[in-house]
Amino acid sequence: xxxxxxxxTVVFSFMWLVSSSAWAKGLSDVKVATDPDEVVLLMxxxxxxxxKCGSAYGPIxxxxxxxxxxxxxxxxxxxxNIWFVFKETGWHKGGAxxxxxxxxxxxxxxxxxxxxxxxxFDQSGGGFSGSGDLGQSEYSQxxxxxxxxxxxx
Numbered sequence: 001x002x003x004x005x006x007x008x009t010v011v012f013s014f015m016w017l018v019s020s021s022a023w024a025k026g027l028s029d030v031k032v033a034t035d036p037d038e039v040v041l042l043m044x045x046x047x048x049x050x051x052k053c054g055s056a057y058g059p060i061x062x063x064x065x066x067x068x069x070x071x072x073x074x075x076x077x078x079x080x081n082i083w084f085v086f087k088e089t090g091w092h093k094g095g096a097x098x099x100x101x102x103x104x105x106x107x108x109x110x111x112x113x114x115x116x117x118x119x120x121f122d123q124s125g126g127g128f129s130g131s132g133d134l135g136q137s138e139y140s141q142x143x144x145x146x147x148x149x150x151x152x153x
Contacts (some may be wrong), residue, residue: 002088013078020071026063035061036129 004153032038036055040046 002085003090006082006085006089009078009082013075013082016071016075016078020068020075023071024068027061027068030064031059031061 036058040053040055043053045051
């Protein structure tokens with residue numbers, strides 16, 4: 001499932017880049033086509049010498065410019081999300097196997113621990129003394145420890 005998530009994220013990121021670029025180009029073309037100085041030249045009434053034509057107000061493009069900026073910001077968010085989705089795929093998890101370490105790992109020597117015997121404690125008479133048995137058996141470690149390699153990476 002993570003591979004499909006990665007592919008969908010890459011496709012959405014690419015689509016945000018393409019659509020934001022197309023919207024920016026379209027907005028630029030609209031700005032040129034609706035430039036008040038150019039529109040005045042195209043009007044037949046303004047071609048007569050006795051008429052004076054001009055625009056009272058300039059166009060306000062701030063809302064449309066903001067929409068282009070937010071389109072590119074959305075692309076940046078989707079593109080940044082590609083890394084986090086990539087980390088969930090098997091391609092990222094298999095990265096350690098593709099690049100083996102150059103130094104061989106040292107094998108651990110057998111671990112021999114001397115036996116440890118637990119003493120007994122007596123709690124009779126309300127006080128503490130070093131003698132007595134509470135029914136605990138003696139504990140000791142017997143055997144050797146050998147390592148068969150790392151347990152995790």
